[in-house]
Amino acid sequence: MHALTTEFNTLYNGYIALDQGRQSLNENYTDNYWDVLPIERMQIFEDIVLPGQSKNENFTRAEEKAVKAIQKHSMNIDGREKNPQMDEAYLLLGKSRYFDQRFIPALEAFNYILYKYPASDKINQAKIWREKTNIRLDNDDLAIKNLKRLLSQEELKGQDLADATSMLAQAYLNTKSVDSAITQLEIASNVTKSNDERGRYRFIQGQLYNELGKKDSANMAFDKVIELNRKTPRIYMISAHIEKIKNFDYENGNRLELTELLAKLEENRENRPFLDKIYHQIGEYHLNSQSDTLAVVYYNKSLRTNSKDKLLRARNYEILGDMNFDKSIYKEAGEYYDSTLGNLALNSKPYRIIKRKRDNLEDVIYYEGIAQVNDSILRLINLPEADRLAYFESLVETLKIKAAEEEEKKKREEAAKRNTGLVTVNNQIGSPNALRGSTPNQATAFYFYNPTTVSYGKNEFVKFWGDRVLEDDWRWSDKVNSGSISNDANNNILASATEEELFDPQFYISKIPSAEKDIDSISKERNYAYYQLGLIYKEKFKEYELAKSKFQDLLKSNPEERLILPSKYNLYKIYELLGEIDEATIAKNEIISTYPDSRYATILKNPELASDRDQNSPESLYEALYKQFENQEYAEVISKSENYINVFDGDAIVPKFELLKATTLGRLYGYEAYSKAINHIATTYANTEEGMQAQKIETSVLPKLLNKDFILEDKVTSNYKIFFKFENQEMEKVYGFQKTLDTVLKNIKYYDFKSSVDVYNPNTILVVVHGLKNAKVAKTFDQLIIEEDKQKIKEPYFAIASANYQIVQIHKNLDTYLNTNNH
Known part of the structure; x- marks a missing residue:
């Protein structure tokens, strides 16, 4: 009675629930045909599930039925189970936990069968399912060892043999043993009772042969999938056709036969759900046949099917973007790359590659837009x-x-x-x-x-x-x-x-501008866009013909003086690269004769000075200036930065000088000067790396620095400084005082004090002592100095919390601080 009730009531309903759960898993799972398919269709979720929760109610119900069978119908008498259905109950328990992705409890259920029911007719199934679970737990080597032992010790037949060999193939795939996986899949394909599985195994075989570069063997495997026709899911047959087409030899293959096959696949009504893949492959065929126009048509057809395959959509957009990029239609290419990014997993490797391509197009799209709009306006202005x-x-x-x-x-x-x-x-x-x-x-x-x-x-x-x-x-x-x-x-x-x-x-x-000032502004903006486009096409994309046309159009447009010489020099370099020797000679002679004192003329007359590391190159001058900045020679840095900005006007390094100048202004004159300079960079050089950095500073950093209010020092418990103030003193005297101070600080026991010289403004220098842990130590600093050293330090000192010292340096409000604190 217990056995009958277990088999035909509890376990029957449990297996129905398990089958429903597996069916829903298959319906919700989408295979990625751009990669080798897994042997088993099951989506692994990374979400953490709390005890008592389940990803699928069908599996919960199946587990409940298995537990009910065990609890109510188990007949363990004198250490022996009298109910022959208990091994089935534990097998159902393990399977339901396995598909609910609770692999450790599933492993316990399968191991219990092996331990408690060694004579069960389900023992081989339990062993196979145990190794499936081990594979899910990444114990691939253990699974391979146990499955090989099972196959050698037991004479498995039918579905058991198919399940064992297919799982062994999966373990081999996980350990990159492709040849061994193919062998096991051949056995599984021949003995499985399910045509669904047979089609899948054959298709995976073809994919693996392709990975090994054995296209003939791959095509034979795909032919076997195609022969199954309606016996197996149609997606396998369509994908097999597509994989065979990918293997087509465009040099020696029969193109007429291939076009007939593609037309047949496209026209077959049963293939309508797969037109996205078919159209894409037809596009690939036309692209390889140099029929770009037809290729574009079919890629767009594939996109219009609203395919659920994100990787296919991304591939279509990427190819269309690359085609536009190759034709130097950069704006459209950028739009296609944007669509590509929307269909790729964020921060994946393909995403980063396309993102890099798209970022490289940012500047050219921006300046092409400006040039196009301003050209249109100027044409309207000049029309009768x-x-x-x-x-x-x-x-x-x-x-x-x-x-x-x-x-x-x-x-x-x-x-x-x-x-x-x-x-x-x-x-x-x-x-x-x-x-x-x-x-x-x-x-x-x-x-x-x-x-x-x-x-x-x-x-x-x-x-x-x-x-x-x-x-x-x-x-x-x-x-x-x-x-x-x-x-x-x-x-x-x-x-x-x-x-x-x-x-x-x-x-x-x-609405057409008529004021001379507005027209000049539009013209200057257009000319600068031309100049930047010329540089971008020359340096970034190596599109020398496009770069040449931009520089030539610029020189015909009556540009500002600052753009003429660098444009002519860049044209000279482009002529050289294109092998147009006569034009290069004319451009070279014109630069030397018209601008004999310029840096470009010097380089042309003495080519050995053209090295990037020349001491007079912009890069070398910037490095030297940055060292002066680190040495706090702020006034000198500001003066030289302004000079270099004028000398190298139009050069790509100008924004770097601007940013260095802005930082120096902030150090010397405080928040207001820094804020104004950063705003200038953010608006003037918006599309450069420095301009973007300035925009981030403007939106994220400056608001945090805006507060001028001092912190009440009785609330500050740690981190203080003391400083000595020098007005209109020569730097030699200040450094002499610091040297004396350092000798005094070394003689103070139990404390590790350091000193620094900080420029406050053009007239004030502060010598600062660091390392004071609290206000009491800071305010009684003179008491720490030994008697023989007190005569060496006669300058008055001031104590300040580190947080307030930062505010003083940012807002240059030292006098306010000293008056507020009655120093």
Whole structure:
């Protein structure tokens, strides 16, 4: 009675729950066909599960049934189990724990079977499941040892043999023994009773042969998957076709046969769920066949299928980005790389590679945007009045056509909404029962529960306002996303126009700058963008033809004097790199004759001075200046920085001099001067590394330094300093005093004091003693000095908490501190 009840009631229901749980696991698991598939479909979660909790209720129910069978129907009499179903109960217990990813308790259940029921007909299954659990616990070597022993000692047949060899293959894969894994998968594929498993094992075999570079063997394995056809999940067959196509020999293969196969796969209605992969592979075929236009079409088709495969989407976007990059269409390339990053795992290796590519494009996209917008404005400024009017009349006609199309589209959408009941439903939003007690499935009455209305609202918002960041005061014009300069500028003008102005050409003509100052500013900004683009194309992307055109366009645009000479020198270097010797000679002679005293002329006349480590190179001068900064020669650093900024104007090193100058101003003149200088760098050199660093300082560091209030020193318990103040003294005298002070400090017992000379402002130097642990020691410093040393230190000293000394140096408010503390 106990055995029958256990088998046909408790365990029967338990195995039903286990099968339902496994089915849900398979449905929720997505294979990554870009990598070798695992033998078993099971997603491992890293989430910590508390005792009593479960990832899947079906497995909890299966475990409960197993426990119930053991607790209520076990008949352990005189040390022997009389119920022959108990080994099945423990096997179910172990399996349910295994699939619930509680591997240690699962291992205990399987080991209990091996210990308590050695004569069980399920003993081999228990051994196999124990090794599956060991593999999940990363005990691969132990699993290999035990499975090999099992296969040698027992004559396994059927599914048991398939399970043992497939798990042994997984252990070999984990230990990088690919050849051994292939051998075991061959055995498992031949003996398994499940065609699902057979298709999977054969496909993995093909992947492993590809890893070993054995394409012929891989194709044979994939052919066996294809032969199974509808006997195995269709994804295996489609993936096998795709892997075979990847192995195609484009030099010697039959292209006609391949194109027919691709067309057949594309047209087969059963393959509709897999069109994302098929379109991608057709795109790959056209790309390898030098048919770039067709390749782009199919990559975009793959993207439009809204594939759930993020890696496939990322691959499509990356290829399209690379194609645009190779054509020097950098703005579009950057947009494709942005989309690629959105489909990759954050901070993964592929993510970092694409991020580096995208960051390299940041500057070129920024300056190309400026150049494009300003070129357009300057062209409009230089157009004759009649041509300008004709241009905007044409624009107005285009706007009218678009407005008519939008109106027609809006009517169609409203009609569609009426037909689907959306208008009626939305009218109920304000009703008392619209939300009360409704579930999300019922609440299509609520605007945000309906994806159609949400999508429509988003599109309308972007059309009217442009791409806005979610933040306070988002409606202000300066909050517009800078990534699309021209479009957003147009959006701002169109958004501010009345309906009458929108179709009036004179409205747009009135927006064209006319003041000489504004036109000069636009021209200078455009010229600087050209110069930066020339440098970027030359130095970063090695696109010498593009760089040459930018420098040539710059020189034709009547640029400022500061940009002429470096542009000509860069053109000379580009001519040399392109092998245009005559042009290089002309450019060289022009620089030497027109600018004989310049650094560039000196380098051209004496090529040996062109080394980057030349003592007069910007880099060497910066290093020397930085050493002066470390020596607190602040006035000299500021003066030289200003000089070098003018001399090297337009050079990439100028922002470094600016940042050094800003830091020096802060050290010498305090917070206000530092803040102003940092703001100048953040706005003037926004897209350089130093400009970005200045922006971070402005937003994150400066607010923390703003506070001028001193800390009450009776509340400060540790870390004090004392300082001696010198007004308008020569540095030799100050250093002489420090030397004397150091000898005195060495004679003070039980304390480890150090001294430093700190510049306070152009007229004041402070000699500071560090290492005082509390206020009492600081205020009685003179009592620590031995009698024979007291005559050596006649200067008055002042005690100060370290926190207040920092405030004094930042805000240069020493006098305020001394007056407040009655020193």
